[in-house]
Amino acid sequence: MQRVNVLSIQRISAEDRAKIEAVDPAIALTDAGGWYDGEIRETWPAFTTARYLSPGATGSGTREERDRLLAEAEVILGGWPFPLDLRARASRLKWFHQRPAGASNLLLGDLWGSRVVVTTSRGSGNxxxxxxxxxxxxxxxxxxxxxxxxxxxxxxxxxxxxxxxxxxxxxxxxxxxxxxxxxxxxxxxxxxxxxxxxxxxxxxxxxxxxxxxxxxxxxxxxxxxxxxxxxxxxxxxxxxxxxxxxxxxxxxxxxxxxxxxxxxxxxxxxxxxxxxxxxxxxxxxxxxxxxxxxxxxxxxxxxxxxxxxxTPHISSVSDQDRHGAINLFCDNLRAYLEGAPLRNVIDWERGY
CATH class of the missing domain: 3.40.50.720 (NAD(P)-binding Rossmann-like Domain)
Incomplete structure (x- = not known):
């Protein structure tokens, strides 16, 4: 099977990485979690970055290296917040999966309404x-x-x-x-x-x-x-x-x-x-x-x-992480490789 470039722009654990790579030998996974933090800090409201980015996080790599990673990606695993111009820079992108459950998280970026297949973790959160x-x-x-x-x-x-x-x-x-x-x-x-x-x-x-x-x-x-x-x-x-x-x-x-x-x-x-x-x-x-x-x-x-x-959007937080986003992503990744339908595809007109 032809190599499938999967890019994670959100930090993932070693366990999650192993799960993704175990789906199929054709998967070439690149973990770029945190690489885009500097761009996000410059383009998102300060209130957002103070809440969701590590203090002082400025990202990694050069702009050219980050652009190259996006340009080569066929599948992207993302979180929130994310690069707002992601679609424009990811010319080969066919599928984007976001770990949060809410489709409305993507309203601010250029993925919304695009031809890229976008899935969410609806129903698999905490x-x-x-x-x-x-x-x-x-x-x-x-x-x-x-x-x-x-x-x-x-x-x-x-x-x-x-x-x-x-x-x-x-x-x-x-x-x-x-x-x-x-x-x-x-x-x-x-x-x-x-x-x-x-x-x-x-x-x-x-x-x-x-x-x-x-x-x-x-x-x-x-x-x-x-x-x-x-x-x-x-x-x-x-x-x-x-x-x-x-x-x-x-x-x-x-x-x-x-x-x-x-x-x-x-x-x-x-x-x-x-x-x-x-x-x-x-x-x-x-x-x-x-x-x-x-x-x-x-x-x-x-x-x-x-x-x-x-309260400041903390209802999903607990001492036990039961978020099933990676398991859902892996199930969808198998379906993607087989050409089968994916779960939780956003219907742009419906809004989720």
């Missing part, structure tokens, strides 16, 4: 860790724990403001019952909650996923919101889901309900969320993501509200 984060957000507000910091700052307890809820029998709505959402539903059900959910293409002829009592399409969201005590956003960010939660959706949500977002900030109209909190329509919101999270800190109207818990 989904259980993210589901546990969602449960933590649910419990945080269900038990009134957000009031503890308020009372500490005031130096006095206001017992009546806690208003703890019993989760058993409450309804959780999972928006986007994919890899993350399925784990969220399973954990909610384990606590005795009724679980409903939506996904873009439900299969009514198939059994319901574990823990779910009902699974509908996108059009069922408005039917579920008025009866849901907790709403957990797990869906992909696409043109269709941009500001999916606007003032009308917040008005439709059950009074005293809680919003959890572990997907992307752009799915929520943050002004509408702040307004819903201001009029006490919602009990609280736990946000692991927010609009512009890779460029600046959260808007003060939300960050200063004790009913809003905001």
């Amino acid at each position: 989904t259980l860790a993210m589901a546990e984060y969602a449960m933590a957000g649910i419990l945080h507000f269900a038990k009134g724990l957000h009031r503890a910091a308020v009372d500490r700052d005031a130096g006095v307890f206001d017992h009546r403001t806690y208003r703890p809820l019993l989760l058993e029998g409450k309804t959780a709505c999972v928006v986007g019952a994919g890899g993350i959402g399925l784990d969220v539903g399973r954990l909610c059900a384990a606590l005795g909650m009724r679980v409903v959910g939506t996904r873009r293409h439900p299969h009514p002829d198939q059994p319901l996923p574990p823990g779910f009592s009902e699974l509908g399409g996108a059009g069922d969201l408005d039917r579920f919101l008025p009866e849901s005590d907790f709403v957990v956003i797990c869906c992909q960010w696409t043109p269709e889901t941009t500001r999916l939660f606007d003032k009308d959706r917040f008005a439709a949500m059950k009074a005293g309900s809680v919003l959890i977002n572990v997907a992307r900030g752009e799915i929520v109209d943050e002004e509408a969320l702040a307004d819903a909190l201001q009029r006490d329509h919602l009990r609280g919101a736990a946000l692991d993501v927010y609009v512009g999270e890779f460029e600046h800190t959260p808007r003060s109207r939300l960050w200063s509200d004790p009913r809003v818990l905001i």
Whole structure:
């Protein structure tokens, strides 16, 4: 078989390298993880590079050497952030796989909308860790724990403001019952909650996923919101889901309900969320993501509200790395060599 040049522009472990090389002798793998850090630092917002690049990282090799690696690559394994002009410099590129699950990560670069086949690690990330984060957000507000910091700052307890809820029998709505959402539903059900959910293409002829009592399409969201005590956003960010939660959706949500977002900030109209909190329509919101999270800190109207818990996109992080991106990449690499269809190919019109 003809040699296949595979370039990794994200750091990989020796174990991952061995997995990739073991797929087929035809694979010629080049590990250039960190080589492009200097370019990324010059072209991405400082807020992003401070978060995702090692301090002082300036990359490796000359510009000519980095260009040559891209120009020779037939397959590229990448992460986030990445060189924004990658497609223009990789003339032989046929397939790009990104380790993160979200297709929207690629919106800023020149790969988006190109003829290059692009796949993601959708469904193979640390989904259980993210589901546990969602449960933590649910419990945080269900038990009134957000009031503890308020009372500490005031130096006095206001017992009546806690208003703890019993989760058993409450309804959780999972928006986007994919890899993350399925784990969220399973954990909610384990606590005795009724679980409903939506996904873009439900299969009514198939059994319901574990823990779910009902699974509908996108059009069922408005039917579920008025009866849901907790709403957990797990869906992909696409043109269709941009500001999916606007003032009308917040008005439709059950009074005293809680919003959890572990997907992307752009799915929520943050002004509408702040307004819903201001009029006490919602009990609280736990946000692991927010609009512009890779460029600046959260808007003060939300960050200063004790009913809003905001974290810096850490829901997928844990002491155990169960990310399956490399295994998925290796499965797809075998399929690529055999001329078979790849999993998780981005549909540019659909947005994921």
